[in-house]
Amino acid sequence: ARAQPKKKKKVDVKREQAQKERMKKKIRKLEKAASEMIPIEDFMTPPKYLESKRVRSLPPLSSEEIERRVLLMKKWSLYKQKQDEAEKKAIQTLVASQQAALKELRLESEELYQAAIKRDEGLFPFERDGPNYTPPLPDYDPPEGKCTDITKVYTQ
Amino acid sequence: AVAAAAPRRLFGALCLLRLPRITQPMRREEEEVAALMGQIELEKSRYSDHELRKLEEEEQLRRRRESGYDDDEGPGQTVIMAQDLEDKWEQKLQRFRAAPRVTDADKNNIRTSLERKLDSNLMLLVKQKIGDQELWLLPQAEWQPGETLRSTAERALAASLGDRIQAKFLGNAPYGHYKYKFPRAIRTEDNMGAKVFFFKAFLQSNDLSQAELKEDFLWVTKDELGDYLKSEYLKKVNRFLLD
Numbered sequence: 001a002r003a004q005p006k007k008k009k010k011v012d013v014k015r016e017q018a019q020k021e022r023m024k025k026k027i028r029k030l031e032k033a034a035s036e037m038i039p040i041e042d043f044m045t046p047p048k049y050l051e052s053k054r055v056r057s058l059p060p061l062s063s064e065e066i067e068r069r070v071l072l073m074k075k076w077s078l079y080k081q082k083q084d085e086a087e088k089k090a091i092q093t094l095v096a097s098q099q100a101a102l103k104e105l106r107l108e109s110e111e112l113y114q115a116a117i118k119r120d121e122g123l124f125p126f127e128r129d130g131p132n133y134t135p136p137l138p139d140y141d142p143p144e145g146k147c148t149d150i151t152k153v154y155t156q
Numbered sequence: 157a158v159a160a161a162a163p164r165r166l167f168g169a170l171c172l173l174r175l176p177r178i179t180q181p182m183r184r185e186e187e188e189v190a191a192l193m194g195q196i197e198l199e200k201s202r203y204s205d206h207e208l209r210k211l212e213e214e215e216q217l218r219r220r221r222e223s224g225y226d227d228d229e230g231p232g233q234t235v236i237m238a239q240d241l242e243d244k245w246e247q248k249l250q251r252f253r254a255a256p257r258v259t260d261a262d263k264n265n266i267r268t269s270l271e272r273k274l275d276s277n278l279m280l281l282v283k284q285k286i287g288d289q290e291l292w293l294l295p296q297a298e299w300q301p302g303e304t305l306r307s308t309a310e311r312a313l314a315a316s317l318g319d320r321i322q323a324k325f326l327g328n329a330p331y332g333h334y335k336y337k338f339p340r341a342i343r344t345e346d347n348m349g350a351k352v353f354f355f356k357a358f359l360q361s362n363d364l365s366q367a368e369l370k371e372d373f374l375w376v377t378k379d380e381l382g383d384y385l386k387s388e389y390l391k392k393v394n395r396f397l398l399d
Contacts, residue, residue, distance in 0.1 A: 049202050053203075053208070054202040054203045054208070055202065055203075056198075056199070056201065056202065056203060058199060069192060072188060072189065072192060073189075075185060076185060076189045079185045090398050091398070093395050093396075094331070094395065094396050094398060096395070097331060097332045097392075097395035097396045098329060098330070098331050098332070098396065100332075100333065101329075101330040101331065101332050101333040101353055101354070102329060102330070104333045104335065104351060104353075105305070105330065105333070105353060108163075108164070108166060108351065109166075112166075112304060112305055115304040115305070115306075115328065116304070116305060116306070116328050116329045116330060117328070117329060118328050119328075120325070120327045120328050123324075123325075123326065123327060126324075128175070128358075131175075131176045131177055131178050131179050131275070132177070132178060132179070133178060133179055133254075133257075134178060134254040134255050134256075134257055135177050135178055135255045135256075135257070135259070135271075135274055136255065137254065137255045138255075
């Protein structure tokens with residue numbers, strides 16, 4: 001009658017320990033196995049859009065059209081290059097003007113100069129609404145509607 | 157004497173910019189390339205469900221016409237075709253009237269209005285008395301000891317447009333400077349001339365009904381600055397204006 005409870009305790013403890021180790025092993029195995037990557041839906045074309053009936057039938061491009069396109073692209077790269085150079089030059093003049101102003105300020109007063117080169121904490125985060133195509137209508141009442149979001153959310 | 161240390165009066169001036177509210181019109185090259193990009197996108201695309209439906213219905217109509225209306229539509233079977241939907245959408249678009257991009261202020265060249273030239277930056281110019289001349293310049297105020305130059309510029313803003321106008325200053329540092337010597341008649345040992353330091357700020361409040369306008373003012377674009385500012389001053393101001 002006395003020996004039995006002792007056995008139970010030992011066996012129980014051993015059994016519990018064995019169970020814990022088995023669980024830990026399983027957890028370690030799951031963690032070692034590489035977790036599934038979240039699929040990027042934009043990169044996967046749904047199969048229904050790859051059917052042949054969906055292929056557009058347009059007349060083939062003539063050689064004049066191809067040449068016009070190539071020449072237009074060359075003109076565009078030149079236009080964009082000039083635009084980029086002008087922007088960079090404008091930024092350089094702006095920075096140079098600021099440096100010159102700071103130099104002049106230093107000549108006037110060291111104290112004002114130190115106040116001017118301090119970081120402006122209130123500047124960032126800087127928010128601005130971009131320009132639209134038409135200015136806002138003064139008394140516009142937008143039509144009502146409901147928007148249901150069906151984006152799939154994946155968790156790892 | 158040490159010319160560099162000759163003291164000058166300091167002024168803080170403010171270039172207050174109203175940012176553009178609408179996009180600029182596309183240049184000719186940009187329009188051509190935009191059309192080309194649209195064409196290429198169309199060529200690379202596949203038919204959408206709506207387009208497939210439209211093609212099928214056109215096929216059906218054509219077949220029905222060729223077979224001479226053999227199988228008439230069932231009694232009272234009104235089918236909405238894709239083409240009808242497109243017409244309905246087109247009509248709805250036509251009924252909508254957007255606000256005009258060229259406002260009345262543009263047409264009448266009202267330079268005191270903020271509604272002019274909605275696609276470019278507008279700068280505030282005020283008429284101030286310098287010495288014995290009334291000049292058009294960027295609003296400026298004289299620096300008082302004990303304040304930073306940026307506070308001087310903020311004071312200049314309050315002096316010309318009142319307290320209620322909100323402006324976002326772009327940093328503590330000046331963007332440009334303009335120095336000039338007083339004419340000999342006024343020049344003294346202590347007052348050789350003046351230095352004006354320009355600060356830039358973006359106008360945040362949209363309407364000026366809250367503004368208390370104390371002086372003659374104008375809102376002008378970068379190209380129109382030449383009509384009002386003197387050449388040396390204009391040169392210094394143009395250096396820090398991006399447009």
